[in-house]
Amino acid sequence: MGIIERIKEIEAEMARTQKNKATEYHLGQLKAKIAKLRTQLLEPPKGSSGGGDGFEVTKYGHGRVALIGFPSVGKSTLLTMLTGTHSEAASYEFTTLTCIPGVIRYNDTKIQLLDLPGIIEGASEGKGRGRQVIAVAKSSDLVLMVLDASKSEGHRQILTKELEAVGLRLNKRPPQIYFKKKKTGGISFNTTAPLTRIDEKLCYQILHEYKIHNAEVLFREDATVDDFIDVIEGNRKYIKCVYVYNKIDVVGIDDVDRLARQPNSIVISCNLKVKFCCCLKQLNLDRLLARMWEEMGLVRVYTKPQGQQPDFDEPFVLSADRGGCTVEDFCNHVHKTLVKDMKYALVWGTSARHYPQHCGLSHRLEDEDVVQIVKKKEREEGGRGRFKTHSNAPARIADREKKAPLKQ
Numbered sequence: 001m002g003i004i005e006r007i008k009e010i011e012a013e014m015a016r017t018q019k020n021k022a023t024e025y026h027l028g029q030l031k032a033k034i035a036k037l038r039t040q041l042l043e044p045p046k047g048s049s050g051g052g053d054g055f056e057v058t059k060y061g062h063g064r065v066a067l068i069g070f071p072s073v074g075k076s077t078l079l080t081m082l083t084g085t086h087s088e089a090a091s092y093e094f095t096t097l098t099c100i101p102g103v104i105r106y107n108d109t110k111i112q113l114l115d116l117p118g119i120i121e122g123a124s125e126g127k128g129r130g131r132q133v134i135a136v137a138k139s140s141d142l143v144l145m146v147l148d149a150s151k152s153e154g155h156r157q158i159l160t161k162e163l164e165a166v167g168l169r170l171n172k173r174p175p176q177i178y179f180k181k182k183k184t185g186g187i188s189f190n191t192t193a194p195l196t197r198i199d200e201k202l203c204y205q206i207l208h209e210y211k212i213h214n215a216e217v218l219f220r221e222d223a224t225v226d227d228f229i230d231v232i233e234g235n236r237k238y239i240k241c242v243y244v245y246n247k248i249d250v251v252g253i254d255d256v257d258r259l260a261r262q263p264n265s266i267v268i269s270c271n272l273k274v275k276f277c278c279c280l281k282q283l284n285l286d287r288l289l290a291r292m293w294e295e296m297g298l299v300r301v302y303t304k305p306q307g308q309q310p311d312f313d314e315p316f317v318l319s320a321d322r323g324g325c326t327v328e329d330f331c332n333h334v335h336k337t338l339v340k341d342m343k344y345a346l347v348w349g350t351s352a353r354h355y356p357q358h359c360g361l362s363h364r365l366e367d368e369d370v371v372q373i374v375k376k377k378e379r380e381e382g383g384r385g386r387f388k389t390h391s392n393a394p395a396r397i398a399d400r401e402k403k404a405p406l407k408q
Contacts (some may be wrong), residue, residue: 003041010034010383028202028225032209035229038165051222055100057136061110066137068163069146070155071118076100077270078146079115081285082177087115099136100296106289109298114140121158126328132228134166138237141321142296143170149259149267156243167233170241171264173342175227176220184214191219198225206232239294244268244288266291299325303334304346304372318365330371338373345370 011370014030017023030280067075070136076087083102085400090102097111100115116133137143143163160170187398189200202225203217211231230236249272260267269283318325318335327345331338348358349369356372365371 003037007034007037007041010037013080019275025202025205027208028198029205031225032229035233036251039233039235051382057101058116059112059139060101061103061112062298063109063142063319063322064112064114065104065142065144065292065296066114067116067130067144067146068133068137068159069118070120070148070151073118073148074270075115075118077335078244078246078268079113079330081112083271104289104292107298108300108315111292111296119159119162121162131166134163134168137163138166138168138239140239141319142260143168143241144244144292145241146244146246147256148251148305149248152255155358167236169230169236169238172238174236175223175231175237177223177228177231178216178218178220179231180216182216184199186214187212188216190217193221195217195219195242196222198228203228233354242266242291242295245352246270247255248272248283297321299365299367299369301330302368302370304348304370306374310348315368325361325365326361327359327371330365331361331373334373341366341375343374343376346374359384 010030010033014027017027017030037159067079067310078085079085079100082104082137085100085102087102096118102113102115104111104113114136116136119133125139143394145156145159147159159219163170170392187204189203198219206216206225207213207217212232241264243262245259245267248259248267249269256267259265266284266288268285268288270285272283287320297320299318301318302310302312302315304310318329318333323329327347328339331342342361345359345363347359347363347365347369348355348357348371349366351364351366351369352359
């Protein structure tokens with residue numbers, strides 16, 4: 001029996017098992033078995049030398065956004081509208097067969113947008129190049145799930161399920177669970193919050209399913225069984241996702257209002273044009289760009305040389321997902337040796353209490369801040385007069401130069 005058949009068999013067993021207090025331990029073990037099998041499914045086959053036929057796309061710009069969705073929902077048209085890069089669009093499905101990159105220039109930054117082939121149900125098992133598409137999505141900073149507004153809501157659940165099956169967690173944060181394997185000492189279980197959805201016995205059974213008999217576990221929140229399994233696996237990717245509903249020009253205004261009020265959702269139309277400032281533009285694409293900027297959390301930092309005006313042409317772009325947004329991260333972004341030479345930083349902007357504010361390495365910068373780095377002064381070798389700190393005399397008496405003997 002293959003891995004996919006074993007997964008389906010366990011899922012069928014979970015579906016026919018009643019959920020109550022007596023069966024929660026059994027269901028927890030089944031969830032752990034499915035997680036182990038899906039991890040084995042993602043591993044490359046034994047004896048393979050290469051990494052497979054994935055999409056080779058070089059990272060470019062200050063962020064990466066991936067377009068994911070079913071075939072013929074408007075991903076290629078959206079890429080062409082936002083970046084100007086031509087992507088083949090037609091009335092039949094699977095028009096795009098490879099990854100097509102484009103660049104969005106927005107707020108003095110460059111954001112890479114990837115048009116991926118459409119995925120179908122069963123993509124996590126390898127159908128329709130689904131694994132390659134999802135692998136590219138794992139390397140992105142943001143996922144735009146493009147959906148057809150005229151289709152049923154089941155498409156959103158299907159795509160979310162396929163992404164979660166390969167370790168992608170959409171719009172979630174890592175659970176506050178500390179887990180560390182040990183060589184000896186057994187299992188140490190502690191908690192700082194009351195647990196209502198998992199207990200110590202179930203944690204022991206899940207750890208034994210993974211053949212872990214020596215570990216340290218600490219729960220800092222009321223987590224679920226799935227959260228604990230994700231922490232044990234350690235290969236989960238927590239990524240932000242925006243649900244983009246396209247083709248709103250073919251549905252009623254009540255459906256548009258309902259879709260627009262859903263969390264993490266935005267409605268657009270790549271075909272319907274509206275008049276804006278004496279020109280025609282696609283409906284709501286400006287709101288989509290603003291939402292992308294907000295979700296990615298990019299921070300532009302401008303530099304100010306000492307005694308000169310700030311340089312507002314080329315900002316340094318920081319983000320919490322790519323290194324951090326502190327003064328130390330900014331120094332490392334400029335040059336790796338700047339942290340050692342920095343004395344303090346002068347900051348102007350929304351993160352400063354007054355202008356300018358003397359800040360250290362741990363100060364957190366905000367968007368459009370201006371930073372001036374003040375370096376340490378180099379000490380002179382030796383000093384002058386009574387303030388002289390270095391002596392030219394040898395350190396040891398034996399090293400002193402002996403004077404020539406006096407002539408008799």
